[in-house]
Each structure stands twice: as C-alpha cells, then as structure tokens.
Amino acid sequence: PVNTSSVLVVNVTRDENAVEVRCEAQLELGPHGPQHPVVSQTLNLSALYAPEFRTNQSRHIIVNEGEDVSLTCEADGIPPPKYQWTINGIDALETSDTLKIINVNKSATYSCTASNKHGNVTVNVSVDVPEVTTTAAPAAMASPQALTPQEIPEVLFSIISTDVQGTVSRYLLQCVVVGATPAENILVKWYKNDVIIKSVHEPARTPVNTSSVLVVNVTRDENAVEVRCEAQLELGPHGPQHPVVSQTLNLSALYAPEFRTNQSRHIIVNEGEDVSLTCEADGIPPPKYQWTINGIDALETSDTLKIINVNKSATYSCTASNKHGNVTVNVSVDVPEVTTTAAPAAMASPQALTPQGCSITVTPPEVVVKFGDPVAINCSTAATTTFRMGWEYSAGKATVNNSYAFWKIDKLEDWTLQPICYVYPDIGSPCIETASIILYQTPDLVSVSALEDGPMEAGSTYRLKCDIYNVAPAHNLSVKWYRDNTTLYTDHITTYDVTPRNVTSSLTITPLRSDHRSLFRCKAELHLGPRGPELPPTAASAPFVATVLYAPEFKEGNISKELTPDRDVTFDCSAEGNPDPEIKWIYKPAHNLKETTEGRQKIITVTAATSANAGFYICVATNKVGNVTRTVTLVMRGKTSSVFVYWLPILLLVIILLVGLYCLCHRRKKKGEYSFVSESDKSSIPMTGSAAGKSQEGNQNNL
Structure with a gap:
C-alpha cells in the first residue's frame, strides 16, 4: 500500500470562465478480478485575472x-x-x-x-470645488439684467411609449430639462450603458422647460440596459462651472409570455382525489393568468389551479398574457368510470363476485439522474388480463406489450416531469403508479466571501458566506465548512425545491492570531439516497484567505542586565503583530547611548557604561489593534542598585528604632526600678519610700 501522486497542468481561459476538473481513481484487477468502484474528487477552477x-x-x-x-x-x-x-x-x-x-x-x-x-x-x-467670487459692477452698468443669476436645471426622465418588433423592444424616451437661464447654454447628453449615444444644445434664451426625445432599442440578447440623460449649464471658459444633473432609467427587453416547458399533457386521477395544475410562464411585463374549465372561466388568476375532490373528466386551459401577446396550455384530466357487472345466478359464488384487481411494479422503483442524462423505466403488472396499460408523460417515448410498458427519454431536462404508469383491468378498479425520479444538478459555482468589509480583528466575531449557484434539489444539499484541512461545521439545507436555485450558508467565527492567512472554504455535497451515486456529487469553493489583525506580542519578557563600568552593553526589542507594530524605547537620554534599527528590531547600545546608565528602559510596541510594554533593567556591577538606594534610608531608620527599644528595656531592668519578693521569703518587706521616690523620679526622667 502506497500513496500515489499524479500531476497535471490545467489551463482555464477567460472564455471558459470556470471549469470542473475531476480526478478519478479505480483499482483494476483484470477481467477475472473483482470490480472495484471508481473514487473521485472534483475541483471547480475559475479563470484568474x-x-x-x-x-x-x-x-x-x-x-x-x-x-x-x-x-x-x-x-x-x-x-x-x-x-x-x-x-x-x-x-x-x-x-x-x-x-x-x-x-x-x-x-x-x-x-x-x-x-x-x-x-x-x-x-x-x-x-x-469652484471658488465663489463677487465682483462689484460699475454704477453705470448696475442693471437688473446684468445681475440676474444663472439657474441650475433639473432633469425629469420618462417613457412615452413602448413597442416590440421581433426580439427588439423600442422605447420612446423623453428627457425634460426644467427652467434654466440662459437655456441656449444647456447641453443634453444621452447615454446607454455609459456609452454616449446623443448630444444636443437647445436654443431658447429665457427660463423654459427644454425637452429632448430619443428612441432606444433593447434586444433580447441585451436583456436589460441603463439609459441616462445628463444636462449641464455651460457658460464658457470664463463662466462658473455648474454641476452635471442627470436621471437614469433601467430598461428591460419586452416580450410576450413563454412557457418554461411544454406543459400540455394528459393526467389520469381516481374519482375523489385532489390534483394541482401548474402553468409557469416568463415574460416582461410579468404575465397575468386566466384558467378555464371546459371553456368556462374559472376564478383562479395565479399560475396554479388546485382541484379538490375530482369527480369527472374535464379539460383545463391556462392562458398567460401581457400587452405583447399570450400563450395557452391545455391539461386533460381523465377520471375513469368504475363499472360493476352482475354475475348470473348460477355463477353467484363468493369467488366470482370478488374483484380481481391489479398490481403495478415499476423498475427501478426510484431513479436518480443527473440533469441532461438518459432515463429508462419499466412498468409491469401481475394482472392476467388487462383492458389497457401504458404510460402518461409529457416527454420521452413508450413501448407497450401485453404485460409491461417501457418508457425512456434520451435527455431528461424537465424538472417537473412525472411519468405515470396505468393499468385498466377487465375486473376491478384501475391502477396507477407515478415513477419516482430525482433529477439533480451540481452547482455552477461555489464561492466564499466575508459579510463584513475589511480585515478581521482577533477576538471579534465575523460571518462568512458560502454562495452556491444553480443547484438542485436544494433539500438534498449539505454544506461543509473547512479551516485549512479541519472541518468546522456542516450545514444541512432545509429549503424544499426541486428546481435549480441559489443557496447560501453562513459561518460565524471568532478568529485568533493563529488564524491569520488561514484558508476557509466550503464544499457543497448532494446526498441523493441509496440509489444515488456512491460518492455524493460535490463542488468546492476557492479558498478564502483570512487576514487577521492582532495586537503586538513580545518574544521575551522583562529582563535585568548588569553594567560593567567602562564596558559596552547592547540589548534589543522586537514584537510580532499584524499590522507590523511600531517599536519605541522610553529611557533617560545619555551621551554614550545610541539607538539603531535593524529590520523590525530597535537596538540600544551603551558605550563605556557609567552609573548614569543604570535604570529602567521601557520598550513599547504599538499597532492599530493594541499595545504592549516590556522593561529592561540595567544594574551597575559592584554598586548598589538605584532601587536599593531608595530603600536604604528606610532600612537604617528601622534598625535605629529597634536598637533604641532594646537599650531602653535593658536599662530599666539593670537599675531595678521594680522590686520583686521571692515566694520563699514569708516576711513582708515593703518598698522603702526613698526607693519609691527614686522609681518615680526615674520614670519622670524617662518620660
């Protein structure tokens, strides 16, 4: 067992935009060996530019x-x-x-x-920003006309009419410039998608509403365009420069309704069942819908008609219309009649009166197929005699025999297709079975982006977004989030929709400084059940490179260094942070001290050290996220440190007080100011008056 590596150079052109590259591996043991499954991984590559x-x-x-x-x-x-x-x-x-x-x-x-x-x-x-200058006119010229200010125009933009000719939509547009003096200096410019298509000056000399009219064509290939009308008052090179005023319109290609699929079809339902009919069409303006039942208008005006408790066959028609045209789809709903025939009296046995019924077997019972791939389904029955059997479908083709019906389609591209197998037995109720088809499509593109602008800061909360474009069915989708090669979170999408749609998953992170330049990515996986592909179809995003800002951090802590008189000493300070921190030393200047920079280090060199160089040197590292400090303490060898010098007077004072107290106690005991009588001496020996007097005098002296 070894790890095998294969290397390939893949070119992606700007015309391709994005490609899917898949690497497959299979263990081949010859025609007589076991057949092992193909394993693969897929990457979506974009054209870089x-x-x-x-x-x-x-x-x-x-x-x-x-x-x-x-x-x-x-x-x-x-x-x-x-x-x-x-x-x-x-x-x-x-x-x-x-x-x-x-x-x-x-x-x-x-x-x-x-x-x-x-x-x-x-x-x-x-x-x-033009300078505003005011020049006083001579008295002889101070007429009202000379002092009349220019008026800045206002632009009003509107659509006069629309027309559709084939695939081209014609818009008649009007740009009205409201009152400006002098109007002969109004310049009107028309733009289509930022490309100038017309420029015109207007001739009037009094404040008026000036109108400019233009026909703009929008094709179905363009789909939508932006048209802008600009107006500016131009007063020549020596006049004031007035701002451009403008209005913008977004115009779409207009077209009559078009059904998304060929939806005319025939449906068989049992009496009393419910059925829902759809009629989906695109058009601009959006179409309005009208349903009829056997030619009679129904009240429903949406694209869906729900029929509750169907009791008879009918033809349902849906018309989608807008001002440019209409289209109609017909759906035949067939409710088979159930007939009961009385048996002759001679045959009236319990067995003869029991309906034979029917059963349907659809093979395979469930089909999982990729969009555009072929599908084939067989329908068979155990009924010994049948009146009729077959398939109801809107696409594909069927082959029918006595006891089976075979349906297939070469290219399945209809998301709503549901073929129905039916059997009408001679005796009993009809049977129907809808084929279970799961049609899937892998995403066109998967991408990761940050919801917040700018770089991240360590310790703050941010959200990443994974956009998955054009995937189906969404409810079979799970999204896995990775940081480098570590799985962070799996998001299971709950939206139920069988047609392709765009899906978004989000991840909340609190980045650390170690996450700087980490690669975040997401992978979309379609889990399609036991009958789906052995390896779930996947599509992964390109990595999102996290930029994490964090406060500076020193590689070492506070230190103390000894100074030897007349010797040199060097020490430095550096820190790691994002952005790179600014390093600054705080210290008492000296003539023999020099500060230099090497890369991101700040170095202090002391030449021929003296006691004046002893003390604290504080290094401060700062960036936009925060700041930190560390201290280098220099102590002169063979001399008391400055810290000890500060505490020396206090220490001497404490020693003097202790010595004084000791001497005082010793003196009192030695002079015998107090007399004690031994317990063995039973006679009463009072203290003499002279002794008492001395004692009092000694106390007074002590006081």
Whole structure:
C-alpha cells in the first residue's frame, strides 16, 4: 500500500470562465478480478485575472463647497480585488470600493487602486470645488439684467411609449430639462450603458422647460440596459462651472409570455382525489393568468389551479398574457368510470363476485439522474388480463406489450416531469403508479466571501458566506465548512425545491492570531439516497484567505542586565503583530547611548557604561489593534542598585528604632526600678519610700 501522486497542468481561459476538473481513481484487477468502484474528487477552477474596471471611471466632478459626495471604484477580478484610496497621493483609511466624502471644502484628486496577486488598475477622480467670487459692477452698468443669476436645471426622465418588433423592444424616451437661464447654454447628453449615444444644445434664451426625445432599442440578447440623460449649464471658459444633473432609467427587453416547458399533457386521477395544475410562464411585463374549465372561466388568476375532490373528466386551459401577446396550455384530466357487472345466478359464488384487481411494479422503483442524462423505466403488472396499460408523460417515448410498458427519454431536462404508469383491468378498479425520479444538478459555482468589509480583528466575531449557484434539489444539499484541512461545521439545507436555485450558508467565527492567512472554504455535497451515486456529487469553493489583525506580542519578557563600568552593553526589542507594530524605547537620554534599527528590531547600545546608565528602559510596541510594554533593567556591577538606594534610608531608620527599644528595656531592668519578693521569703518587706521616690523620679526622667 502506497500513496500515489499524479500531476497535471490545467489551463482555464477567460472564455471558459470556470471549469470542473475531476480526478478519478479505480483499482483494476483484470477481467477475472473483482470490480472495484471508481473514487473521485472534483475541483471547480475559475479563470484568474487581474482587476478590470467595469467602466472607464476616470472623471471630473464639480461640487459646491459643503456638499457631500460618494465616489465608486468597481472592478472585477479573480481573486476579488482589494481597494486602496489616496487623496492627493496620501493614503486614505477606506479599503472598500466606495469612498464617502462629507462636507467637501476644497478641490482634490482621489485615486482608487484595485489590486490582486495578478495585477492592479487605478482610476482618478478629480473633485473640483469652484471658488465663489463677487465682483462689484460699475454704477453705470448696475442693471437688473446684468445681475440676474444663472439657474441650475433639473432633469425629469420618462417613457412615452413602448413597442416590440421581433426580439427588439423600442422605447420612446423623453428627457425634460426644467427652467434654466440662459437655456441656449444647456447641453443634453444621452447615454446607454455609459456609452454616449446623443448630444444636443437647445436654443431658447429665457427660463423654459427644454425637452429632448430619443428612441432606444433593447434586444433580447441585451436583456436589460441603463439609459441616462445628463444636462449641464455651460457658460464658457470664463463662466462658473455648474454641476452635471442627470436621471437614469433601467430598461428591460419586452416580450410576450413563454412557457418554461411544454406543459400540455394528459393526467389520469381516481374519482375523489385532489390534483394541482401548474402553468409557469416568463415574460416582461410579468404575465397575468386566466384558467378555464371546459371553456368556462374559472376564478383562479395565479399560475396554479388546485382541484379538490375530482369527480369527472374535464379539460383545463391556462392562458398567460401581457400587452405583447399570450400563450395557452391545455391539461386533460381523465377520471375513469368504475363499472360493476352482475354475475348470473348460477355463477353467484363468493369467488366470482370478488374483484380481481391489479398490481403495478415499476423498475427501478426510484431513479436518480443527473440533469441532461438518459432515463429508462419499466412498468409491469401481475394482472392476467388487462383492458389497457401504458404510460402518461409529457416527454420521452413508450413501448407497450401485453404485460409491461417501457418508457425512456434520451435527455431528461424537465424538472417537473412525472411519468405515470396505468393499468385498466377487465375486473376491478384501475391502477396507477407515478415513477419516482430525482433529477439533480451540481452547482455552477461555489464561492466564499466575508459579510463584513475589511480585515478581521482577533477576538471579534465575523460571518462568512458560502454562495452556491444553480443547484438542485436544494433539500438534498449539505454544506461543509473547512479551516485549512479541519472541518468546522456542516450545514444541512432545509429549503424544499426541486428546481435549480441559489443557496447560501453562513459561518460565524471568532478568529485568533493563529488564524491569520488561514484558508476557509466550503464544499457543497448532494446526498441523493441509496440509489444515488456512491460518492455524493460535490463542488468546492476557492479558498478564502483570512487576514487577521492582532495586537503586538513580545518574544521575551522583562529582563535585568548588569553594567560593567567602562564596558559596552547592547540589548534589543522586537514584537510580532499584524499590522507590523511600531517599536519605541522610553529611557533617560545619555551621551554614550545610541539607538539603531535593524529590520523590525530597535537596538540600544551603551558605550563605556557609567552609573548614569543604570535604570529602567521601557520598550513599547504599538499597532492599530493594541499595545504592549516590556522593561529592561540595567544594574551597575559592584554598586548598589538605584532601587536599593531608595530603600536604604528606610532600612537604617528601622534598625535605629529597634536598637533604641532594646537599650531602653535593658536599662530599666539593670537599675531595678521594680522590686520583686521571692515566694520563699514569708516576711513582708515593703518598698522603702526613698526607693519609691527614686522609681518615680526615674520614670519622670524617662518620660
């Protein structure tokens, strides 16, 4: 048993955008050996490319002093680009694709750089704040006309009419510029998806509402476009520069309703059962629905008609319509009649009156198939004689024999397809069995992103999002989260939907400093039951590289070093943190002390040390997350440390007090100020008056 490795170079072009690469391994033991299963792993690879701006965003903006402005810098790239803004060449703190400037007070050039590991692009935006100057006119010229201010226009944008010609939608648009003086200086520009398509000056000289009309075509291939009308008052090179005012419309390609699948079909149900009919169509504007039952209008106006307790056969029609056309689908619901024939009296035995009935066996009982793959299902019956048997279906083809019916489809692409096998026996009730088909589709793309902008800080809480695009069925999906090669969490999706949809899973993390540059990824797995693939179909995201900011941390703690007179001593300080910390020493300056920097180390060198160099040297490491300190204590060899010098007077005072107390006690005992009588001496020997007097005098002297 060994680990075998295979290496392959795979190219992914920008035209391909994303590809799925699968590595399969199988143990082959020859034609007579056991057949082992194929094991595989799948990777989704994207085309990597440097950032590219979605539009040419370099531009010149004029704003009045005190106004707010928001600048955008939107770029595409894989990996997703990071952004950095500068103001007149000086880095700004903003690292998203939008920079909000509050209360603009001066002109400046704002630059945004979008970068990833494959390159970078930069866009410049000039924000101009015009100076407001007031010049007094000569008295002879002070006429009302000369002092009339210019009026800034307002733009109103509207759709006059629409028309559809084949796959082209024609919009008649009107851009109205409301009152400006002089109107001859109004310049109107039309844009379609940021590309100028028309520019025109208007001739009037008094405040008026100026109108410009344009026909814009939107094709089904374009799907949707953005049309913008801009107006600006131009007063020549010596006049004030007025801002551009504009309005934007989003226009979609208009088309008549179209059914998502060919939904005309024939359904067989037993009397008393319930049935739900669907009629799903796309169109712009969204279609309205109308149902009829045998040509008579029903009250239902949604895309679903629920029939409760079906009691007779009927034809149900659904019409989807909008102003550009309509389509109709018909569904025949058949309720077989159950007939009972009385047997002759001679045959009236219990056995003869018991219905024979029927049974249906569908093989396989459940089919799991990938979207676009072929399917084949057999239906057989144990009934000895049958009136009729077969399949009801909206796609594929069937082959019917006396006791079985075979249905197949070469390419299954209908998410709602439910073939029904039916048997009408000569005696008894009809039997029906719906084929169980699980149609699945692996995701087109799986990606991980952070819900919060910018880097993470250690100890704070953040959320990661896993986006899974176009997967079905969603309720069979589980999402596994990984940090590097460690499984963190498995999310089981509970949304029930058999058609492809986009699914999102989230993970809450509290990163540590050790998580910096960790790779977070998610993997989508479709668990399709015992009849599904032996290895669940999977799709994994590209890794999300976590950037974790954390406070500085020293590699060593506080230390003490001895100074030898006239000898040199060197010590340093460095710390690890993200971003890289700034190192600073705090100490008492001296003429023989020098501070140098090597890399991220700050080094202090003391030349020919003296007692003046003894003391505390404090190192401070700081970054945007926090700061830490450590201390280096220098002590002069052979001399009392500065700390001991501070405590020496206090120690001497304590010793003097202890010696004084000892001498006082010893003196009192020696002079015999107090007399004691032995227990063996039974005579009463009182203290003499002279002795008492001396004792009192001694006490007074002591006091």
